[in-house]
Amino acid sequence: MTPDYLTSWLRKWANNISAQEIRDSYRQRLQQAEADEAQTADATPDNGEGASNPGGEPDEEEPAESSSAAAERSRKRKRNQEDAIAKIKKGKADKKTKKKKKGSDDDSDFEDVMDMYKKKKPLPGQLSNCELCNRRFTVTPYSKAGPDGGLLCTPCGKEMAKEAKATEKTNKPTVRKGRRKIESNRLDGLTFRGAKTLQQLCIETLAKYSEDIEELGDMPEPIMNRLSEIFSKKRAMNSTTFKLFLQSDRSTVAIHEAAYLETEDYDQIFAFVPGIKTLSLRNCCQFKDENMDFMIEKAKKLVDIQLLGANLVTNDKWIDLFISRGKDLRSLKLEWLDAAFDDQAVQALVEFCPNLQRLKLERCKQFGVDSIDAISRLQNLEHLTLCFHQDIPRKNIASMILSVGAKLQTLCLDGFVNSEDEPSDDLLIAIHDTCTSLSKLRFNNNNECSDAGYVNLFTDWSNPPLRYIDVNSTRDVDNVNPDGPEDFPVGVASDGFTALMAHSGSRLEFLDVSSCRHISQSTFASIFNPEKTYPHLREINLSFCPVVDTEIVAGIFRSCPNIKKVVTFGCFEVKDVIVPRDIVLIGAPKAQDAIEQFGQVFMDFQKEAQKELMGRVVPTAA
Amino acid sequence: MGQTPTEYVTLVSNDGFEFKVLRSAACIAGTIKKALDPHSGFREVAENRVDLPTINGVVLEKVCEYLYYNQKHAESKEVPDMEIQPELCLELLIAADYLDV
Numbered sequence: 001m002t003p004d005y006l007t008s009w010l011r012k013w014a015n016n017i018s019a020q021e022i023r024d025s026y027r028q029r030l031q032q033a034e035a036d037e038a039q040t041a042d043a044t045p046d047n048g049e050g051a052s053n054p055g056g057e058p059d060e061e062e063p064a065e066s067s068s069a070a071a072e073r074s075r076k077r078k079r080n081q082e083d084a085i086a087k088i089k090k091g092k093a094d095k096k097t098k099k100k101k102k103g104s105d106d107d108s109d110f111e112d113v114m115d116m117y118k119k120k121k122p123l124p125g126q127l128s129n130c131e132l133c134n135r136r137f138t139v140t141p142y143s144k145a146g147p148d149g150g151l152l153c154t155p156c157g158k159e160m161a162k163e164a165k166a167t168e169k170t171n172k173p174t175v176r177k178g179r180r181k182i183e184s185n186r187l188d189g190l191t192f193r194g195a196k197t198l199q200q201l202c203i204e205t206l207a208k209y210s211e212d213i214e215e216l217g218d219m220p221e222p223i224m225n226r227l228s229e230i231f232s233k234k235r236a237m238n239s240t241t242f243k244l245f246l247q248s249d250r251s252t253v254a255i256h257e258a259a260y261l262e263t264e265d266y267d268q269i270f271a272f273v274p275g276i277k278t279l280s281l282r283n284c285c286q287f288k289d290e291n292m293d294f295m296i297e298k299a300k301k302l303v304d305i306q307l308l309g310a311n312l313v314t315n316d317k318w319i320d321l322f323i324s325r326g327k328d329l330r331s332l333k334l335e336w337l338d339a340a341f342d343d344q345a346v347q348a349l350v351e352f353c354p355n356l357q358r359l360k361l362e363r364c365k366q367f368g369v370d371s372i373d374a375i376s377r378l379q380n381l382e383h384l385t386l387c388f389h390q391d392i393p394r395k396n397i398a399s400m401i402l403s404v405g406a407k408l409q410t411l412c413l414d415g416f417v418n419s420e421d422e423p424s425d426d427l428l429i430a431i432h433d434t435c436t437s438l439s440k441l442r443f444n445n446n447n448e449c450s451d452a453g454y455v456n457l458f459t460d461w462s463n464p465p466l467r468y469i470d471v472n473s474t475r476d477v478d479n480v481n482p483d484g485p486e487d488f489p490v491g492v493a494s495d496g497f498t499a500l501m502a503h504s505g506s507r508l509e510f511l512d513v514s515s516c517r518h519i520s521q522s523t524f525a526s527i528f529n530p531e532k533t534y535p536h537l538r539e540i541n542l543s544f545c546p547v548v549d550t551e552i553v554a555g556i557f558r559s560c561p562n563i564k565k566v567v568t569f570g571c572f573e574v575k576d577v578i579v580p581r582d583i584v585l586i587g588a589p590k591a592q593d594a595i596e597q598f599g600q601v602f603m604d605f606q607k608e609a610q611k612e613l614m615g616r617v618v619p620t621a622a
Numbered sequence: 623m624g625q626t627p628t629e630y631v632t633l634v635s636n637d638g639f640e641f642k643v644l645r646s647a648a649c650i651a652g653t654i655k656k657a658l659d660p661h662s663g664f665r666e667v668a669e670n671r672v673d674l675p676t677i678n679g680v681v682l683e684k685v686c687e688y689l690y691y692n693q694k695h696a697e698s699k700e701v702p703d704m705e706i707q708p709e710l711c712l713e714l715l716i717a718a719d720y721l722d723v
Binding site: 194195196197198199201202203204205206208209212213216217219220223 | 685688691692695696697698701703704706708711712714715716718719721723
């Protein structure tokens with residue numbers, strides 16, 4: 001075989017001549033080549049014999065071959081050819097022993113040549129048959145390998161790559177998809193263990209198909225509200241879908257995320273639901289004066305209004321609302337009002353809404369001292385939540401508490417901005433002396449009151465034990481002196497906390513003492529020791545109390561049988577806690593730990609509790 | 623009364639389909655659990671059979687699927703959501719509310 005054969009052979013293939021033709025012509029050339037060799041070399045008969053010796057011993061061929069080759073060594077010209085042929089023979093001999101195949105000279109020779117070509121993978125630039133579609137194609141460095149190791153033509157290669165990608169895609173997301181959502185749900189305390197409720201699954205599916213729903217039909221009120229919440233959360237509440245929640249026979253409309261609604265949409269609420277009693281719109285940015293007018297005109301039965309971010313309503317319109325609807329109003333919650341709703345509006349509110357029981361004004365920037373004085377005159381208030389933005393002298397707040405405090409069930413005072421007054425406990429004294437029916441107290445984000453003040457508040461207080469206490473961030477803020485004044489602790493510190501738990505521990509369900517930095521380790525340890533139990537406590541936040549350590553967290557697990565959630569952001573001493581099951585510990589300080597740890601272990605004390613429970617149930621069941 | 627509780631109970635839809643379900647699974651639904659509470663003295667206890675006249679067969683089938691799905695995944699974390707056909711969703715939601723699952 002000479003290089004000429006090879007090139008012409010390849011060229012023929014490149015021109016797509018049929019395999020049969022190629023085989024025939026190649027056979028011819030091979031025969032000719034061997035004939036040529038027979039003329040020029042004595043060894044060629046051996047070659048032919050070896051190739052055509054089907055029954056003979058193939059192993060003997062080699063010595064014969066090599067001896068003949070040695071005899072021909074002088075003819076350097078032919079040497080390369082000889083070697084090539086010897087190689088072919090050797091390969092063929094191996095094959096023959098395996099296959100024991102009988103065939104003609106030419107055929108077997110041809111097969112040998114073919115084998116040699118097959119075995120080598122074609123290099124870039126050469127031609128090959130596609131493993132899948134059998135087409136001829138030029139090999140490139142980018143040619144893909146087929147499933148059996150051969151090469152693929154470009155279209156088949158692309159197809160393969162696509163499939164590979166598709167399978168990769170289907171494989172990957174099951175691991176990664178929604179990881180962030182799962183984490184977010186965990187922090188919300190939503191997913192715990194086991195499956196979601198069927199209601200939750202249905203509502204989520206509904207939200208997914210929100211555009212296709214024509215009507216929700218007759219749903220119970222809590223489910224409607226839940227649907228609205230999920231629609232809002234998924235940002236599916238728009239001009240079309242929000243109409244699902246307007247049903248003429250209902251008394252409540254609650255749109256928790258109204259940012260996509262236009263001004264006209266708000267009118268529809270009052271047109272569709274004239275009997276509306278409770279209105280709750282959050283982020284109702286496009287709620288304007290004209291909507292307020294329409295509401296005043298149509299919604300004659302409104303008693304409960306909650307608007308968040310209704311910044312396009314002017315001061316005068318608020319006053320109009322109170323003048324015309326004030327007598328009926330029982331509850332008013334306004335949040336995030338920057339431009340309007342000033343002291344005048346609050347005064348009108350107090351003037352015209354004498355029956356108001358629930359008032360919440362949070363993050364209303366225009367709200368000042370006169371408003372506080374006005375609120376003092378609301379005699380029927382039961383729930384009061386105020387978040388301060390302006391500098392308000394403490395004595396005004398104290399006098400407000402003194403005049404409305406007796407009936408209050410909820411009192412939330414968030415964040416004083418008070419630049420002048422020295423810390424003093426008169427607010428706590430006022431609460432202690434006037435409030436006797438509180439169940440929820442939020443008194444947070446200030447450095448007004450001393451530890452002694454809190455002790456005084458929670459000692460001999462005629463108010464029954466509270467259900468909800470939030471005193472977070474009550475501490476002295478002074479970067480120079482981070483521990484605060486030592487002999488005069490500001491904010492809830494050890495003694496105050498002890499008094500608090502002594503007063504309310506028996507009924508307490510929610511406790512937030514985050515950033516109360518002056519509560520000592522020993523105080524925590526003695527409060528949450530196994531001897532004491534806080535049977536109703538469900539949630540506790542101890543974040544940024546640096547002394548909280550593993551022992552204290554473990555103590556909480558034991559002394560609070562109903563605890564569900566423990567938050568310990570920034571508590572660096574909490575390490576390697578074993579979280580009992582059905583409890584979530586949020587805020588592990590080490591970055592490599594999961595931020596929340598779900599209880600897996602069924603602890604001994606839980607087993608005992610379970611046994612007790614079972615002990616009670618089993619005999620009766622049997 | 624006085625009968626030993628059977629392993630399976632029967633849930634009956636308003637169009638007459640009967641579903642034999644493990645008692646433990648059926649009792650995941652609060653309403654069914656109460657109906658089958660041995661102390662209630664309800665007829666359901668004696669018959670081990672709960673008639674659900676407000677739920678049709680198609681929906682009840684899905685409910686049963688959910689009950690087993692819930693039981694299967696009771697102890698596992700990060701449970702994959704069960705597929706719910708959107709056309710069933712509203713009816714199923716009302717049924718779920720009624721059954722307290």
